[in-house]
Amino acid sequence: MRKKSTANRQAKAANNKSANGFIRIISGQFRGRKLPVKDVQGLRPTTDRIKETVFNWLMQDTRGAAVLDCFAGSGGLGFEALSRFADHAVFFELDKSAASQLKENINMLKLDNAVVKQGNSLSLLEQKTQNEQFDLIFVDPPFRQNLAEKSCFLLEKNNWLSAQALIYVEVESELSDLSSPDNWMLLKEKTAGQVICRLYQRQTN
Template sequence: MAKNRKVIGQKQQTGQVRIIAGQFRGRKLPVIMADGLRPTTDRVKETVFNWLMPYLYNVKCLDCFAGSGSLGFEALSRGVRSTQFYELNAIAAKQIQDNIQLLKASNAKINKGSCLALLEKEQQEFDLVFIDPPFRKGFVGQTAELLESKQLLADEAVIYIEVESELADLQLPVNWQLLKEKVSGQVAYRLYQRT
């Protein structure tokens, strides 16, 4: 009996994300549906990547709090030079690794661990960063501060942030200029450029 429950539970915890455009267009990648993991919806992702169109070619991308890896894989598909994924959840991190192998994406790498701890050790500079953490944990401000203090952003880096729509006071570096902003239900999503 317990075995059946476990199998049923595992079935309920899997899903998929679709790559919208680019080299891997139409590919569906399996994802683990765990607590706190919210893959960005196709509608939001489409808007975001329309915003990002001028900034994608041949850049180094970091997907913080990667979860399903949906944003990082979409960026890979659309021509970034490389994507690095950070993910704390071991099962989600393994799924990202499996999806990297599935796509034969030699320019992608998964780092398992806390985003803040991984940023402390990071050495390279990024041109594009996705910050889409679990809601209501205060991670955005801390992540932004580390990216700046550790000098991990290129001069005109572009930063995408997804937060809960009710979050009124978001503390970000003064040199991050808001380019685009939209709210969709419980999600506010914004694009910044470092100046």
């Protein structure tokens, strides 16, 4: 029985290991580093090709930015921004195991300018913030859960955004009619396979 139990544990560990994966930082001070990612339902890391497009759009705007990764998942967008010398980043993540992995990856990269907040992103965004506003925000939620549009309006309503904040939104391609706050200007848009990528800039009077 002991041998069988040991074999079962080893098989389970092997399956878990194979189910998990890695993301790769594509540029900046951590270029080429691979970070472990938990296999979590709904977690959909942004592909390297899309990340390259997004950060080409943001080339002049990442350094020194205060970053909020609203549905962090693997943290691929937030870590990419930190690699490119963003000032600091806050990661929101609902899943406990994914949040724990984000913390481990922060420690692995020896970052002292990144924080993980484990919890429901919409609930976190419902809280008005007066002290901290963000210059660069990533909204890349799990598909088909009606999260992106709600997040965008909460960001605007509850004072999360700096005066001319940039907001990157990634949604499933069927959401071509996604609404955004009236004072957000669409700067860039690209359809890549099953996703639509949009970059907005907040406008203030």
